[in-house]
Amino acid sequence: MTLLLFDLVLIATLLTLAVAALNSAEPRRAVMLFIAFGLWLALIWARLRAPDVALAEAAIGAGLGGALMLAAARRAARRREDDEAQR
Amino acid sequence: MIPLQALYGSAGVVLFVLGLWSFLVHAPLLRKLIAINIMGSGVFHLLIAIAERGTEPPDPVPHALVLTGIVVAVSATALALVFSRRLEDAGGPPEDEC
Amino acid sequence: MNGRLRLLIALLAAVLGAALLWVFLPLLATRPESALAKAALAARPLTGVGNPVTAVLLDYRAYDTLLELAVLLAALLGIWSLGPPTPAYQRAGAALRAMIAWVVPLLVLAGGYLLWAGGQVPGGAFQGGALLGAAGVVLRLGGDPHAGLPAEPWQRLLASLGVGAFVIVGLVLLGLGRDFLDYPSAWAKWLILVIESAATLAIGATLAAAYVGGRPPGGTR
Numbered sequence: 107m108t109l110l111l112f113d114l115v116l117i118a119t120l121l122t123l124a125v126a127a128l129n130s131a132e133p134r135r136a137v138m139l140f141i142a143f144g145l146w147l148a149l150i151w152a153r154l155r156a157p158d159v160a161l162a163e164a165a166i167g168a169g170l171g172g173a174l175m176l177a178a179a180r181r182a183a184r185r186r187e188d189d190e191a192q193r
Numbered sequence: 194m195i196p197l198q199a200l201y202g203s204a205g206v207v208l209f210v211l212g213l214w215s216f217l218v219h220a221p222l223l224r225k226l227i228a229i230n231i232m233g234s235g236v237f238h239l240l241i242a243i244a245e246r247g248t249e250p251p252d253p254v255p256h257a258l259v260l261t262g263i264v265v266a267v268s269a270t271a272l273a274l275v276f277s278r279r280l281e282d283a284g285g286p287p288e289d290e291c
Numbered sequence: 292m293n294g295r296l297r298l299l300i301a302l303l304a305a306v307l308g309a310a311l312l313w314v315f316l317p318l319l320a321t322r323p324e325s326a327l328a329k330a331a332l333a334a335r336p337l338t339g340v341g342n343p344v345t346a347v348l349l350d351y352r353a354y355d356t357l358l359e360l361a362v363l364l365a366a367l368l369g370i371w372s373l374g375p376p377t378p379a380y381q382r383a384g385a386a387l388r389a390m391i392a393w394v395v396p397l398l399v400l401a402g403g404y405l406l407w408a409g410g411q412v413p414g415g416a417f418q419g420g421a422l423l424g425a426a427g428v429v430l431r432l433g434g435d436p437h438a439g440l441p442a443e444p445w446q447r448l449l450a451s452l453g454v455g456a457f458v459i460v461g462l463v464l465l466g467l468g469r470d471f472l473d474y475p476s477a478w479a480k481w482l483i484l485v486i487e488s489a490a491t492l493a494i495g496a497t498l499a500a501a502y503v504g505g506r507p508p509g510g511t512r
Contacts, residue, residue: 113197117204124208124231128215133223140227147234154201154245157413158344159237159259161405165421170498171230171267173428175223177377177504178274182223185281199319203312210308217300243319244328252328253343257352260344261359264417264494268366271501275370278377278504 116150133179137172144168201242208235222277226270233266339480341411348415349483353457353472360453360490367450367497376505379436391433398426406491410480416490423495428502438499443507446500453493456486 123146127139148164151157212232216225237259244255331347338346348356383391402422409415427438440446460482461471469475474482500507 110196113200117200120204121207121211124211127227128211128219128224128231131224133221136224136227140230143231144234147238150201150238151241154241155251156241156244156256156259158342158415158418159241159256159263161413161418162260162263162421163237165418165425166267166498167230167234167263170421170424170428170502171270173425174267174271174274174502175226177502178223178277181278181281181377182221199316202315202319206308206311206315209311210304213307214301214304217304218297239315246325246328249328250332250343252325253331253347254327254352256344257347257355260348260415260417261355265359265362267498268363268501271498271504272366272369275373275504279373 113153116146116153120146120150133182134176137175137179140175141168141172144172197247198242198245201245202239205235205237205239205242208232208238211235222273222280226273226277230266230270233262237262337476337479338474338483339410339476340483342409342413342415344413345409345415345483345487349486350474350479356490357454357457357461357472360457360493363494363497364450364454367500370501370504371506374505375508376436376503380432380434382434383432387433391429394429395426395439398422398429402426402491402495406487409487410484416487417494419491420494421498423491424498424502427495427499431499431502436503437507438503440496440499440503440507446496446507449492449496450500451493452496453486453490456489460486 120143123139123143127136127143130136130139144167145164148160148168151160151163209232212228212230212235216228216232219225219228240255240259244252246252331351332343334351335341335343335346338350340346340350399422402419404419405414405422406416406419407414409419427440431438441449457472464473464475465471
């Protein structure tokens with residue numbers, strides 16, 4: 107019973123992070139939430155006894171994917187600030 | 194141990210649908226990319242949930258498939274980000290229509 | 292995009308989700324025992340590696356992994372063909388540089404450990420390669436424009452190393468009268484280790500080069 111509660115908390119947090127990442131209009135915020143989502147997903151996969159995949163998701167999916175997207179988000183945010191300065 | 198698979202598998206389906214919705218609704222390319230990645234994570238999550246078999250050791254075949262999938266997803270993301278950068282340099286995608 | 296269209300899309304997505312769950316949940320209840328998992332776990336002693344996921348990736352489904360490395364190479368070629376990289380970040384301050392001097396060797400060491408440990412416990416070429424790639428990302432964030440990668444011809448060699456090692460091992464086995472990538476049981480462990488080492492270097496170099504995001508300087512058109 108306690109274990110089921112634990113599972114439910116894990117899943118609820120995962121879905122909340124996904125919704126938050128998908129619904130933030132500010133690019134850097136969205137990418138940060140996406141990284142948090144990826145790390146949480148890795149945690150869940152470790153709980154589902156898939157440690158190989160959890161390691162790969164934490165390192166590749168959340169880590170490198172997040173780093174790639176953060177660089178893009180930084181450019182997007184800067185361009186947006188430039189646009190607002192011009193107005 | 195069926196409830197565990199059903200619980201986590203359903204979460205994978207929900208993630209896939211959420212990502213699909215966001216991909217269709219939001220215009221900025223970065224948001225679309227995040228949405229595609231979350232759709233992919235939903236599929237991976239479903240596979241991992243199916244691989245978990247309660248008392249027996251988990252099925253290694255879906256695990257290997259997901260491992261392959263993660264690497265391919267990141268390389269596709271990297272390529273897509275370079276494409277979007279070139280698109281901006283060339284005059285800009287429809288960035289702020291949302 | 293107007294509100295009604297958004298509502299329609301949300302509604303259709305919800306219907307799709309309900310349909311998927313309607314298929315998935317009954318299927319889960321009636322699913323037969325997974326024969327593939329049983330076979331995969333039973334044949335593991337023949338591969339010489341203790342980690343079942345590594346056995347699947349590099350032995351039973353070696354073609355899959357070979358083609359995956361080819362996809363990684365193709366993505367990198369796509370990135371390189373789209374022009375020069377973004378400008379490098381400014382050189383990091385003393386504190387960050389001191390941290391990088393610690394973190395990068397640790398990442399390389401941890402990557403090597405994951406590669407070696409991947410034969411028996413969770414780990415393997417992809418995780419090790421990812422850590423090498425992360426070392427490249429850290430170096431680039433600290434101001435190195437090439438993310439610690441060598442000159443352009445060496446980058447090409449590194450990036451194609453994974454596919455190259457796979458194909459060479461496969462061709463040698465073909466020459467010895469076996470099937471492509473059908474390892475003899477006695478050598479399986481070492482052949483897998485050779486391929487994994489090459490794949491780790493290739494994955495690390497490819498991911499770091501993808502983070503740089505453009506053709507390295509010095510290339511000719």
